[in-house]
Amino acid sequence: MTKEQILSVTGLIKDFGEGETQTHVLKDINLAMAAGEMAALLGPSGSGKSTLLTILGTLMRATGGTHEMLGVDLMRASEAKRTEFRSKNLGFVFQFHHLLPDLSALENVMMPAACAAGRETAAMRARASELLDAVGLSDRRDFRPAAMSGGQRQRVAVARALINNPVLVLADEPTGNLDRESAGHVMDLIRTINQSMGSSFLISTHDEHIAGRCQRRIELLDGRIVRS
Amino acid sequence: MNPYAVKLAMRHLLSHPGQTALLMAGVALGVSVFIFMSALIGGLATLLTLRTVGSIPHVVLEMPDRDPATLYKGQGAQVVLQKDLSRRGQITIWQPMIPIIEQSSGVIAVSPQIRGSAFVERGQAVSPVGIIGTMPGKLSVIADIGGAIVDGSSNLPADGIVIGSVLARDLGLRVGQVVQLTSDRGRSRSFRIGGIFTLGIASADRQSIYMNFATARALFDLPTGISRIEIKVQPATDAAGIAARLRRSTGLKATAWTEDNQQLFEGLDAQARTGTIIKAFSLVTIIVGIASAMLLSIVRRQAEIGIMRAMGASRSLVISIYVLEGTLIGVVGAITGALAAWLDLLPLPPVSAVTRGDLPIDRQQGDFLLAIALTTLAAMLASILPARRAARIDPVEAIGA
Numbered sequence: 001m002t003k004e005q006i007l008s009v010t011g012l013i014k015d016f017g018e019g020e021t022q023t024h025v026l027k028d029i030n031l032a033m034a035a036g037e038m039a040a041l042l043g044p045s046g047s048g049k050s051t052l053l054t055i056l057g058t059l060m061r062a063t064g065g066t067h068e069m070l071g072v073d074l075m076r077a078s079e080a081k082r083t084e085f086r087s088k089n090l091g092f093v094f095q096f097h098h099l100l101p102d103l104s105a106l107e108n109v110m111m112p113a114a115c116a117a118g119r120e121t122a123a124m125r126a127r128a129s130e131l132l133d134a135v136g137l138s139d140r141r142d143f144r145p146a147a148m149s150g151g152q153r154q155r156v157a158v159a160r161a162l163i164n165n166p167v168l169v170l171a172d173e174p175t176g177n178l179d180r181e182s183a184g185h186v187m188d189l190i191r192t193i194n195q196s197m198g199s200s201f202l203i204s205t206h207d208e209h210i211a212g213r214c215q216r217r218i219e220l221l222d223g224r225i226v227r228s
Numbered sequence: 229m230n231p232y233a234v235k236l237a238m239r240h241l242l243s244h245p246g247q248t249a250l251l252m253a254g255v256a257l258g259v260s261v262f263i264f265m266s267a268l269i270g271g272l273a274t275l276l277t278l279r280t281v282g283s284i285p286h287v288v289l290e291m292p293d294r295d296p297a298t299l300y301k302g303q304g305a306q307v308v309l310q311k312d313l314s315r316r317g318q319i320t321i322w323q324p325m326i327p328i329i330e331q332s333s334g335v336i337a338v339s340p341q342i343r344g345s346a347f348v349e350r351g352q353a354v355s356p357v358g359i360i361g362t363m364p365g366k367l368s369v370i371a372d373i374g375g376a377i378v379d380g381s382s383n384l385p386a387d388g389i390v391i392g393s394v395l396a397r398d399l400g401l402r403v404g405q406v407v408q409l410t411s412d413r414g415r416s417r418s419f420r421i422g423g424i425f426t427l428g429i430a431s432a433d434r435q436s437i438y439m440n441f442a443t444a445r446a447l448f449d450l451p452t453g454i455s456r457i458e459i460k461v462q463p464a465t466d467a468a469g470i471a472a473r474l475r476r477s478t479g480l481k482a483t484a485w486t487e488d489n490q491q492l493f494e495g496l497d498a499q500a501r502t503g504t505i506i507k508a509f510s511l512v513t514i515i516v517g518i519a520s521a522m523l524l525s526i527v528r529r530q531a532e533i534g535i536m537r538a539m540g541a542s543r544s545l546v547i548s549i550y551v552l553e554g555t556l557i558g559v560v561g562a563i564t565g566a567l568a569a570w571l572d573l574l575p576l577p578p579v580s581a582v583t584r585g586d587l588p589i590d591r592q593q594g595d596f597l598l599a600i601a602l603t604t605l606a607a608m609l610a611s612i613l614p615a616r617r618a619a620r621i622d623p624v625e626a627i628g629a
Contacts, residue, residue, distance in 0.1 A: 059538055059624050080542070087540020098535040098627055102236075102243040112539035119231040160539070 003034035006167050006200060007056070012065030014051055014223075025051050027223040029065065033168065033202065038194045040211035041204040043220035049204040050172055052220065056202065057090055057170045058082040070167060087116040091161030091199065095173035097153040099145040099160075105132060105152075106141040109159045116164070124163070131159035134196075135189055151182030158189055162199065171203040175210060187213050233548035240549075241556060248557065251521050255561025256568060258514040259603050262507050263569040263594045269503030270593025273496045274579045277464060280492055281485055283371035283427050285339075285458035286467040289329070289480040291317040318453030325478050329459060332477070334470045337369035337460040342444040344455065348391075348437065349408040350399050357395065357437050359411070361444020370458045373425050373438060379403050380423035384440045388422035392433035396424045409437070413449040514561075514603055515610040518554050522614035526550070526621075533618050534626025543619035550615030551608060558607020562600040570596065 014026040026048045033039065043049050054060045055067065058074055067074045072085060091112075099108045107120075109128035114120045132141050135155040137148075145153050154174065161169050171190070175183035187210055194201050203214060211217055219227040241248045300307035319325075322340055329338050342361035347354050367382055367390075368374040374382040378393055380403035389409075391401065401407065403421050410416040419439065427433055445451065457480075461470045467484035475482040486493065526533070533546060573591045582588045 054624050057538070083537075083540060083542060086538075092538055094535075094627060096627075098531055100532050100535070102239045111536070114232045115536060115539055115541035115545060117232070118545070120235070164540075 003036060005032055006035050006070055007031070007033040008066070008068045009056070010066045012055070012062045012067060014048075014055060014060075015063045025223050026055070026062070029223075029225055031218065031225065031228065033200055035167065036194070036198045036200055037216060038191070038201045038214045039203070039216040039218055040214035041202055041218050041220060042206060042208075042211050044206060047220045048223040049220055053170045053172050053202065053204050056168075057092060058086045084116075087112060088164060089167045091164065091166035091169040093154075093157050093161045093169065093171040093174040095176040097145065097150075097157040099153055099156055101145055104142045104144055105137060105148065105156045108145070108156055109163055111163075112160060113163045128159070128163060131162055132156070134193065135159045136185075149182075151178055151185060154178060154182070154186055155189060158186065158193070162193060162197065165197070166199055168200045168202065171201060173204055173206075175205070175207070183207075183210070229552075230545060230548050233545055233552055236549050237552035237556060241553060247521075247525075251518065251557050252561035252564060254517045255514050255558055255603060255607065256565030258510045258517070259562045259565030259599050260569040260572070261510040262599045262603070263566060263596060264573075264589075265503050265506050265510070266595040266599070267569075267573055267589045267591055267593055268587060269499055271579045271582075271588040271590035272499060274590050274593070275582060275588035276492065276496065278580060279428075280489060281464045283429055283432065284485055285370050286461045286464050286485050287459040287471045287474060288483045289319070289325075289457040289459065289474060289478060290455070290483070291319055292479075292481040293317075318450060318455060319457065319480065320453040322454050322457065325457070325480075328477060329457065329474060332470065332474060334461045334463075334466050335459055336462045339363070339366040339369050339458045340441075340454045340456075341458055342441060342448055342450055342455050344444070344448040345412045346437070346447070347410045348395070348399065349410065350401060350405075353399050355395065355399060356435070357391075357409075358435050359409070359444055359447065360436060360438050361441045361447075362438060363441045367438060370460060371427055371429075371432065373427070376425040376427045377423045378426045380421065382423050382425075384422065384438065386440050386443050387418070387420055388440070389419040390423040390425060390438040391421055392436050393424050393426040394430065394434040395437070396421070398434070409447065411447045411449075413447070415447050415449060417443075417447060511602060511606050514558070515606045518557060518607050518610035519614060522550060522554055522611050523617070525553075526614050526618045529618075530621055530626040533621045534623040537621065537623040538627060546619040546621075547612075547615040550618050551611045554611020554615070555604060555608045558604045558610075559600075561607070562603035565603075566596045566600050569594065 009029055009031045012026060012029040013024065016023045016025055029052065041049050041052065055062050062075065070089060074082060074085065077085065100111060103111065106125065106128050109131055110120055110124045113124045129138070129141065132138050135158055137152060137155055140148055140152060148156070158174070175186050178186060190201055190203070191213060193199060203210065205211055217227060218225060297309040298306065299309055326338055326340065329335060339362055344359050346357050346359050348357050367384060373390060382390055384390065396402070401421055403424060405421050406418050407421065408416060408418050461467050464485070468486050471482040471484035536546065573589055573594065576589050576591065577586065579588045579590045
């Protein structure tokens with residue numbers, strides 16, 4: 001059975017600067033992703049991986065091409081619409097955890113949902129607890145980031161990315177700051193969540209070991225997809 | 229109000245108690261300065277007014293001036309009726325007016341008086357004085373002569389007088405001595421000094437002599453009329469309005485104390501403006517302090533703001549968080565400052581009881597609620613600009629994605 005396509009990008013380009021200083025960071029990117037897919041985005045530094053993730057995450061607009069997700073034309077959508085779309089359908093995991101230092105692990109996990117709703121609810125609290133259980137941090141729910149290890153913080157960041165049941169999670173070097181053992185735990189976790197919750201993952205990495213644990217490899221070189 | 233913005237603002241303030249306390253202390257200090265200045269400027273104005281109007285009549289009723297009347301005005305000639313200088317300005321029908329004046333709103337004391345000039349003689353020494361004849365029980369209703377007695381008593385028998393202390397010193401007079409008074413009507417009589425007063429007003433202490441109403445009537449040859457009616461009003465600042473009303477109701481010339489003390493008003497006005505400027509500066513200091521602290525906080529928290537924006541936080545949510553933080557700092561700082569100022573000013577005596585060397589601070593004029601309201605508003609305004617800047621932070625740049 002063919003899986004439902006959630007993301008479609010065609011002829012996408014991204015330029016920075018103007019005139020002589022203009023740099024073509026992404027060139028004619030064509031990419032589609034299906035629901036539940038777990039793909040690795042590989043490429044050397046400067047190949048455009050982070051820029052592509054940023055555009056797919058609606059944090060930046062492309063210079064040209066099309067960008068559709070779940071039938072929504074994100075190239076033409078207003079900033080408010082893109083923000084709303086992002087909060088409902090996308091999850092992010094960054095190389096650095098970026099947890100809010102004043103909030104506990106549970107509150108950090110709830111944050112994206114609370115931002116969208118304007119308040120924390122009992123349902124959010126229950127869902128955040130479930131996610132912390134899933135990432136093995138149920139005993140750290142009331143800890144603030146400063147009281148947790150790097151690996152634990154990144155697992156909280158993964159749980160936070162999943163609070164809104166996103167269709168697609170964009171992970172930019174999620175294990176880049178972790179030791180090999182912690183990186184393995186985080187990848188196990190992502191794999192388990194991908195299989196149990198059905199969220200798609202696009203994981204930027206230049207670590208072949210990480211890429212090997214994904215179903216699909218997308219290779220980027222000098223702003224072009226050279227293998228998908 | 230967005231409950232999540234309230235939670236995040238409160239959480240941030242409580243998570244950094246040292247920084248929050250320092251900011252609130254700065255606001256509290258500004259508010260204390262504001263209140264202190266209001267209480268001092270207000271107290272100073274009250275003290276000066278009290279000192280100025282405390283011993284003088286607030287409104288004086290006299291016969292209107294008899295200006296020359298034009299009888300004929302023709303080509304090259306004019307006939308006028310000259311002012312009659314042979315008659316003294318006296319209020320002849322005054323008794324029916326007293327109840328009317330006493331019942332006028334704002335009037336708290338009325339004193340019909342007979343006044344005139346005289347010479348006091350003791351041996352070879354002669355000094356010009358002003359005689360004030362007051363009705364029984366009315367001696368202290370305008371100037372508190374009874375309370376200013378430093379020797380003897382304030383009783384005024386038919387042959388008794390009360391004199392100022394400077395006059396007594398200049399002529400070497402003491403209580404119980406007899407002096408000769410000669411009025412400007414040429415009548416002379418001996419009086420026994422019953423009391424000596426010190427009002428603290430040089431002209432009164434040097435030149436005033438109080439005596440019995442009936443005795444003054446005889447001394448100045450005024451069988452029925454009186455010289456003037458002196459009135460005290462409450463508040464003293466309403467004197468001009470009350471004088472205008474009495475002018476209409478009595479037909480007499482009514483002069484408010486404010487007409488003769490324009491310089492005092494100009495001084496008080498300049499003082500009030502200076503106070504306003506100082507208060508404005510304290511508010512500006514609060515605004516600058518909060519705005520700069522918020523801007524620094526935003527620079528430090530760029531990544532946090534960026535991640536929130538990346539996770540779907542709207543610009544309005546970010547603005548709400550920072551405006552709430554600024555407002556909370558303002559409210560709590562303002563209330564703390566107002567409370568501290570209130571406690572600091574509590575032991576100070578009221579302006580009426582201020583002695584030499586004390587600051588005349590009137591706690592009632594501290595503008596506590598105004599200070600809290602203005603500071604809260606200032607804090608809110610101060611945080612809007614940093615909040616808008618926070619909302620414009622690009623999440624991509626902030627988190628280095």
